[in-house]
Amino acid sequence: MARVHILATGGTIAGRGATDTSSAYRPGSVMIEQLIDSVPGLASLAEVTGEQFAQISSQDMNELLWRGLANRINELFEGDAADGVVVTHGTDTAEETGYFLHLTVTSERPVVLTGSMRPATSLSADGPLNLYNAVSVAADRDARNRGVMLAINDDLHSARDVTKSSTTDVQTFISPGPGLLGTARLGRIRYFRRPVRRHTTQSGFSADGERRMPRVDVLFSHAGMHADLVRASVSLGARGIVIAGVGNGNVPGPVVNSLAEAVKSGVIVVRATRVGSGDVERGVELNDDDLGFVVADQLSPQKSRILLQLCLAHELDRKAVQDAFYQY
């Protein structure tokens, strides 16, 4: 039987409300032992062990916890202490944690994130079945070499592609562009594809303690966006700026000028889009070569920030950063 270790970090899957219909609740209130006990069927899938890694709402996730999580998972796999790992996580930033792990876990063994949209105390709580499905994937030998995944609401997503699309719907996660990696429902798993971009064993990045993730800000673009936000970011110490641009990664003219100034001072500027899907291409409405900008290709602003932080932590120059956005 496969050995699956669950690292619990909090979120709604561990949330508790006053009654089974109350909309207010506190995420991260149910401990891992209780989560495991609430799904007796897990024992038929794998030898399951659990560990309370953190106990937070995922809006409080940060670089330090990401690094700790990656190091803990790498340690478990290097010591052959688990065949697969499940991370229970709040859904708000699960896509960010997933992408960080996708780039810094060094094993081909499966790492599967899961969470829920309704707290553990809710009528029709979705957490228990999500946990069951996530453990089934983590226990599956065929899940190897597919990078970090998110198993939720019977769907299986690649951490690179997944994003939260609704604040409250149970069916909130989508993978625009490449689509689902597969499905996982009541122990029946189907895979549709493998991620083709570099990850885990093929990644050139590490969560190594010496590599501090520098400050990278995401600036949201809109009609009438103020150019001085860019200067504020730079003066506050940002080494990178990701633009959540309009359309194909665009910003108003005055912002283009202040971003070009930022580039001259050594800041790396990445143009992503707030649209939610599609490419951001070089040289469509702006001369990126002359301005010194990098484009995000298909990565969302929040994931572009993580990739840029890792690039900066590994001291990549601007050209290598652009290559990274095409490779990862």
Ligand SMILES: NC(=O)CC[C@H](N)C(=O)O
């Ligand atoms: N559905 C959720 O998990 C959201 C709850 C909380 N904001 C979190 O991300 O942890």
